[in-house]
Each structure stands twice: as C-alpha cells, then as structure tokens.
Amino acid sequence: MAPLASIFKKAYYTLFFGIILYVSALFALTNPWLQRHALYVHKLHTAYWVDHNVPEQFGFAKNQITPFNFLTPDHETIYAWHVLPLGLYARHEAEMLRQPSGLSEDITQMKSFQLLRDDPDSRLIINFHGNAGSVAQGWRTDCYRSLSDGSTSNIHILAIDYRGFGLSTGSPTEDGLIIDGVATVDWALNVAKVPASRIVILGQSLGTAVTAGVVEVFAQRGVDFAGVVLVAGFSNLPDLLTKYSIAGYLPILSPIGPYPRLKKILRDHIIDKWPSTERLANFVRLSKRVRLFILHSKNDPEIPWTESEALFAAAANATTDGGMEVELFKKMKARTTVDMGDGTFISTWKTGGDKIIREEIVAYGHHSRILTYAPVALAALKAFDFDG
Incomplete structure (x- = not known):
C-alpha cells in the first residue's frame, strides 16, 4: 500500500x-506587453534564418514574387509580397527574368507592378494572414499558388506582414493592425490604381478580424469591394478565448469555466477585443453592395466552426432594420441552406438590395490547411463575379 x-x-x-x-x-x-506577445506570437517566424527576399525557395518561379515595403500613416514599414499570376508570368517570362531580384526599392519601376497597374482586367486579392509566422510561413505560400495559378488567371496576390511580424517594423496592437490593413488597401487603390470593384479582401483566423476592421473603415468611406472572404474566423476575442485551444490541445480559459468571477476578471483584462461581429454588421449596414463569403472547417481544432455561424448571423441580421428574433432567423436561414452531407452545408442570404452573404461549412481543412482547398479559391473567384 x-x-x-x-x-x-x-x-x-x-x-x-x-x-x-x-x-x-x-x-x-x-500584463499588456506579455499578453500581446502571447496573442499575436509575432516573434515566432522563419525570417530569422530564411531570406524572405528570395521567394523562389518557397517554390515560386524566378521573380514571380516581388518583395517590397511601404509606409503606414504612423510611419511603420510594412513588408509585402506582390505575387504575379503564373499564367501572366509565363506570357512575360523573358521580361520577368530581367527584372531585378530581391527586395524592390521602388516597386513602381518593376514589370510585375506595371502588369498589375496597367491591365484593365487585372484582379487583386489582398491577403491578411493569421497570427504567428510571416507571409512565407506554413500553408500561406501554398495558398497564394492555389489562388493565382492557372493558364488564364489574371488574379494577383498582395500579402503583407503586419507591424511586428516578419520583416515589418513596430509592435502589434488591434488599432495598429487595422491601420496596416487600411494602408495596404490604400496602396492598392492609390499606388497600384486597382479600383475597389476589382479587389477581394481575404482574411484567415486573426486575418478575419483585421479584414472586418478594414472593410468597416472603407464602408464608412463609401467604398465597396468586389468581395470579402473570411476563413476560420471568430466573433470576438474574449468569447473565443473561452473556447480556443492552442494547436487544438492547450485550452486557454475553458478550464476556468466553472468559475465565472475569475473568468470575468481575466476577460476584462483582455486588451485587444477584436469585435468582429459588430464590425462586420456595421460593414453590411453601410455598404451598398456586399459579396461576403464565410468559410470554416468542421474539423478545425483551434477555432470552433460555430464561431463562423456567429459571423454569418451578425452579417445577415444587419441586412434588416432592427435585426430578427433568433427563431425567425433560423427559419429564414433554413430555407436557403443546402445540406452537403456529413454535417456540412452552404447557406446563402440575399436581400432585396445588392447584398449577398454566403456561409460554407466544409468537412475538412483543419485551421490553416483549408487555405489551400478549393472552396476558398472558389469563393474568391465567385466574389469577383457573383450575382446569385
């Protein structure tokens, strides 16, 4: 014994x-400093030992990607990649091989930039990635290929590292990341001269929260985009942390669920709230034209797919004055939901105006790998020309 x-x-x-x-x-x-390091994990990236200015090592053609920097209004330097569509690259390969390699000091002098700016049929996806890493990490490079590859594709990709991430300067905050996102779109509109009607904003995980903040700002300016795509998003950070598990294994606040007072204390100390449902609803209310796609995987181990349900409900309710009762909303949603089997479905919400909101819950894709799956690329394609 x-x-x-x-x-x-x-x-x-x-x-x-x-x-x-x-x-x-x-x-x-x-502690705010420690909390933001734990939330954004911005110091964990491969740029310490891998040269991000040599994109060929990630499987791209020589000079298919042009790395460059631009400044934000508050003087942070944002590191970005302009990814040329492979089909377009093939047609201009000789010129692209003559283009200087590495970080561009003046991207407006690059042939790749001119192909984006001067083509009236060019399309641009602005990609806002999730926390941790950089533009060149994990499944992100595969995502760029899946979105832009194809013999006839004219879809360019613009991907950035937020302040404090990768090779960008500064330290991340909620307001700061939204400033970075707005500055990225302003660069596309005012420097690359791509009209908003040819731009899709795509965000994944943390990037969905950045996207919600950015499109709200432009809706307030009266700017409507071709489309908005949210992948593996969440409603707001305090609520998410009660459900979130790091890599699907390490819970954050869920173990203190039986202690509401302790949970409230910790929730009240969360500095960056990221209220995406509120921002998304405001974006839908203010916009004249909306093409919003919300995607999530059922087997996402980090963010429950029900978080995207909350985003869809907030966006759909914003199309009606005063919103709807829960039961009425459920009945109306059920009428336009297509059961895809295995608990997956597609719901399409349309208004009498020019607003279409589509939610797609897929069976597979986990949290980040879904970026490379066909439903995400299809959503972006439909956003450029989707009327029903």
Missing part, C-alpha cells in the same frame, strides 16, 4: 502545482 500511497501523493502534488502554474500564467497574461 505504501508505494500506491506514494503514487497518489505525487499525483496530487503534480496536479496542485500544475493548477498553481496555470493560474499564475493566466494572471501574468494580464
């Missing part, structure tokens, strides 16, 4: 100290 008692004693102390460590870590995260 003695060895058994010793085992139980060790297990008890291990559990006790584990709980103390967990609670201590949570309260440590009430």
